[in-house]
Amino acid sequence: MAASDKVNIGIVGVGGRGRDLLQSYGKINGVTVKYFCDADNASLEKAQGIALKMGIPKPAEVSDMRRVLDDKDVDAVVVATPDHWHAPAAILAADAGKDVYVEKPASHNIREGRLSAIIRKRSFLNFGRRDPHRAGGAHHQVKVAPEVPIVPWPVTNIVP
Ligand SMILES: NC(=O)c1ccc[n+]([C@@H]2O[C@H](COP(=O)([O-])OP(=O)(O)OC[C@H]3O[C@@H](n4cnc5c(N)ncnc54)[C@H](O)[C@@H]3O)[C@@H](O)[C@H]2O)c1
Numbered sequence: 001m002a003a004s005d006k007v008n009i010g011i012v013g014v015g016g017r018g019r020d021l022l023q024s025y026g027k028i029n030g031v032t033v034k035y036f037c038d039a040d041n042a043s044l045e046k047a048q049g050i051a052l053k054m055g056i057p058k059p060a061e062v063s064d065m066r067r068v069l070d071d072k073d074v075d076a077v078v079v080a081t082p083d084h085w086h087a088p089a090a091i092l093a094a095d096a097g098k099d100v101y102v103e104k105p106a107s108h109n110i111r112e113g114r115l116s117a118i119i120r121k122r123s124f125l126n127f128g129r130r131d132p133h134r135a136g137g138a139h140h141q142v143k144v145a146p147e148v149p150i151v152p153w154p155v156t157n158i159v160p
Contacts, residue, residue: 010035010068011059012089013081014047017103021078022047026056033059035068065089069096079103087112 007030011018014036025031036047036059044061051058068074069092076099079089087107093100107113 005030006032007075008032008034008073009076009078010037010065010071010074011047011078011080012037012065012068012093013079013085013103014038014043015040015080018043018078018080019047019050021080021101022050023054025078026051026054032057034071034074035060035062037062037065037068039063065092069093069098074098076100084108087116091115 009025009031011022011025011033014022015038018038022033026033033051033056036044036051038044038047038061048058048061062068065077068077077089077093079086079093079100079102081089081103083105086102086105090100090102090106091112102116107116
């Protein structure tokens with residue numbers, strides 16, 4: 001994490017919810033949306049339209065979330081894919097040293113939920129909630145993430 005108050009993020013999944021989150025994160029001072037990641041070009045196009053209207057710098061477009069995770073300048077990842085990608089994406093991101101905000105539900109099955117819970121103890125992982133106050137808190141926590149130490153956990157050794 002950079003020793004500054006600037007935070008670079010990538011949004012993985014820029015469908016309906018990802019674009020809502022773009023409009024929240026894109027307004028936070030010091031936050032740069034560096035990547036849009038989506039498997040569907042139509043979603044990427046709609047997200048770029050919103051970025052343009054918001055007047056923020058154009059994020060790079062990728063279809064494979066690993067390209068976002070490979071970028072050392074990315075501090076945090078927002079996961080707004082369909083449910084079955086939530087835990088895999090969050091675990092991969094935490095393992096790559098990123099802070100994570102992941103939409104609800106936290107996981108698609110019990111094993112993934114257990115793995116995510118372990119990750120949460122070791123890195124900075126927030127889950128999306130419908131409650132607007134809690135969602136606001138999660139946004140705020142990502143913003144202050146530079147103060148939080150990140151220790152990725154070797155999930156491959158975990159027994160379910
Ligand atoms: N917290 C809330 O209030 C709230 C509200 C709505 C939805 N959600 C959650 O947000 C998630 C997304 O919902 P949505 O309505 O935006 O769905 P959506 O289908 O509109 O968007 C999902 C996007 O993810 C993309 N995607 C799928 N697999 C991907 C992958 N492996 N890598 C990159 N992109 C991928 C799809 O192409 C699509 O653009 C759901 O899990 C839903 O439960 C939360």
